[in-house]
Amino acid sequence: MLTKPQQHLFDDATRVVAGDSRWQGRTSPDYFAFVGPFGGCTAATILRALIEHPQRAGDPLALTVNYCAPIAEGEFDLDVRLVKANRSSQHWSVELSQGGGDVVTLATAVFAERRPSWSHQSAKMPETKPFETIPPYTKVAVPWAKQYDFRFIEGEPNFAGSKQVPTSAHSKLWIGDRAPRKIDMLSLVSMSDAFFARVFHARRELVPFGTVTLTTYFHLSSEDLATEDITRVLACADAKVFNRSYQDQTGELWSPSGKLIATTTQMGYFRA
Amino acid sequence: MLTKPQQHLFDDATRVVAGDSRWQGRTSPDYFAFVGPFGGCTAATILRALIEHPQRAGDPLALTVNYCAPIAEGEFDLDVRLVKANRSSQHWSVELSQGGGDVVTLATAVFAERRPSWSHQSAKMPETKPFETIPPYTKVAVPWAKQYDFRFIEGEPNFAGSKQVPTSAHSKLWIGDRAPRKIDMLSLVSMSDAFFARVFHARRELVPFGTVTLTTYFHLSSEDLATEDITRVLACADAKVFNRSYQDQTGELWSPSGKLIATTTQMGYFRA
Numbered sequence: 001m002l003t004k005p006q007q008h009l010f011d012d013a014t015r016v017v018a019g020d021s022r023w024q025g026r027t028s029p030d031y032f033a034f035v036g037p038f039g040g041c042t043a044a045t046i047l048r049a050l051i052e053h054p055q056r057a058g059d060p061l062a063l064t065v066n067y068c069a070p071i072a073e074g075e076f077d078l079d080v081r082l083v084k085a086n087r088s089s090q091h092w093s094v095e096l097s098q099g100g101g102d103v104v105t106l107a108t109a110v111f112a113e114r115r116p117s118w119s120h121q122s123a124k125m126p127e128t129k130p131f132e133t134i135p136p137y138t139k140v141a142v143p144w145a146k147q148y149d150f151r152f153i154e155g156e157p158n159f160a161g162s163k164q165v166p167t168s169a170h171s172k173l174w175i176g177d178r179a180p181r182k183i184d185m186l187s188l189v190s191m192s193d194a195f196f197a198r199v200f201h202a203r204r205e206l207v208p209f210g211t212v213t214l215t216t217y218f219h220l221s222s223e224d225l226a227t228e229d230i231t232r233v234l235a236c237a238d239a240k241v242f243n244r245s246y247q248d249q250t251g252e253l254w255s256p257s258g259k260l261i262a263t264t265t266q267m268g269y270f271r272a
Numbered sequence: 273m274l275t276k277p278q279q280h281l282f283d284d285a286t287r288v289v290a291g292d293s294r295w296q297g298r299t300s301p302d303y304f305a306f307v308g309p310f311g312g313c314t315a316a317t318i319l320r321a322l323i324e325h326p327q328r329a330g331d332p333l334a335l336t337v338n339y340c341a342p343i344a345e346g347e348f349d350l351d352v353r354l355v356k357a358n359r360s361s362q363h364w365s366v367e368l369s370q371g372g373g374d375v376v377t378l379a380t381a382v383f384a385e386r387r388p389s390w391s392h393q394s395a396k397m398p399e400t401k402p403f404e405t406i407p408p409y410t411k412v413a414v415p416w417a418k419q420y421d422f423r424f425i426e427g428e429p430n431f432a433g434s435k436q437v438p439t440s441a442h443s444k445l446w447i448g449d450r451a452p453r454k455i456d457m458l459s460l461v462s463m464s465d466a467f468f469a470r471v472f473h474a475r476r477e478l479v480p481f482g483t484v485t486l487t488t489y490f491h492l493s494s495e496d497l498a499t500e501d502i503t504r505v506l507a508c509a510d511a512k513v514f515n516r517s518y519q520d521q522t523g524e525l526w527s528p529s530g531k532l533i534a535t536t537t538q539m540g541y542f543r544a
Contacts, residue, residue, distance in 0.1 A: 114516035123512035240395035244386035
């Protein structure tokens with residue numbers, strides 16, 4: 001008897017049902033955070049709707065997701081709109097809402113034909129340690145974080161408090177799906193938001209926090225990314241400034257082969 | 273006889289006429305680039321419409337502008353929409369079009385009450401030299417660039433070509449308006465896009481280039497920024513990767529007092 005291969009939880013969590021301009025998705029308890037779904041999963045769901053859209057041409061180049069209000073557990077609608085199409089690029093907007101209510105997530109995306117060109121990676125891959133030699137970080141209580149395998153090289157979270165705050169906001173770690181899954185554009189988006197809040201690191205304590213806006217840039221074509229054939233990335237994150245209830249975060253996602261495959265930046269709200 | 277004080281060219285170039293949801297603006301020859309208006313000026317015009325909007329509450333926190341197609345010389349419409357308002361933040365979208373045609377620029381913005389909080393600037397201001405000791409960079413042919421006073425500390429453009437490309441994509445410079453103007457949120461947005469394309473630096477030559485998407489984060493409240501009372505910023509820019517016809521760019525804008533007042537990131541198209 002043939003059994004259907006079990007789908008990865010991440011693919012289940014980011015599943016969308018195609019519509020004309022209105023698509024559907026639903027939150028997954030596996031990827032829940034404290035007051036709603038994990039923002040990375042929401043962003044990946046939005047990107048999936050665009051990638052699967054029949055009018056989509058080219059590869060994801062840039063995605064910005066603005067988290068306007070918490071998403072409630074359950075179904076949601078995605079209003080997907082091709083705002084402008086050019087010869088080699090497309091501009092999209094997506095509005096996520098529930099039950100005909102207010103927009104709770106607002107996103108824009110750029111897709112582009114990634115034509116061959118002069119190429120140069122000026123950023124150097126940070127020094128690392130083999131994934132296998134680092135124990136996984138398991139001190140996580142929130143559902144979404146249990147879906148990832150975090151292996152910290154630098155900046156392992158320590159929420160024991162410290163008399164010497166602020167401590168460094170920098171982290172360097174391997175991130176993969178707990179059940180290994182080949183890295184694609186969807187995982188890059190989700191992992192862009194999978195860093196713990198920088199304020200937790202700088203203050204060595206958990207404080208109320210939420211991502212407000214997330215932007216991710218993709219530096220490989222989908223084909224080149226598939227050729228990497230990897231199940232984890234070297235992820236680096238840092239913050240430059242915490243001020244008046246908001247922090248920034250910058251991040252890089254590296255292929256083990258040394259290619260910078262995505263960069264990300266976000267602003268998040270904190271209470272401290 | 274009293275004479276009306278002459279308005280700064282930048283304020284004239286970013287002027288908007290209020291509507292209900294539809295606002296108007298027009299391109300300025302003073303801030304033109306090669307195939308359309310300077311993207312920084314367009315972004316500032318969009319931000320001005322939001323700041324002047326009667327429903328606006330709080331300070332700019334984040335702005336993303338997607339340049340979908342060139343803007344033609346002349347008038348344009350801004351469809352301004354408050355997508356979601358919360359107790360202490362607002363989410364906006366703006367669509368710029370001309371003559372009832374396609375959207376040519378698509379933007380989202382987040383505004384927020386910048387409530388006092390724990391504060392920490394982990395980024396350190398780069399070393400600099402006094403503005404007055406550096407000659408202005410004047411080798412610019414394009415109108416918009418003539419409106420700025422660029423004083424390079426590192427990475428002065430050199431388009432003479434080089435046998436040793438790639439050269440560094442890093443630049444550090446003072447930027448002010450040529451006719452001094454107090455730095456506000458509008459100038460920060462415009463200056464975010466006022467760096468020369470990183471590919472020009474890395475290849476030491478001018479190649480076809482256009483900003484595709486620009487994101488700027490604001491780290492001070494409007495009031496704190498006004499208190500700085502400055503007419504120029506220390507601006508740093510770099511690129512991490514040039515691949516398949518696109519480059520990234522990261523940038524920081526510093527107050528002379530040492531405060532990081534804005535950070536910016538963009539993806540741009542190049543042909544090389």
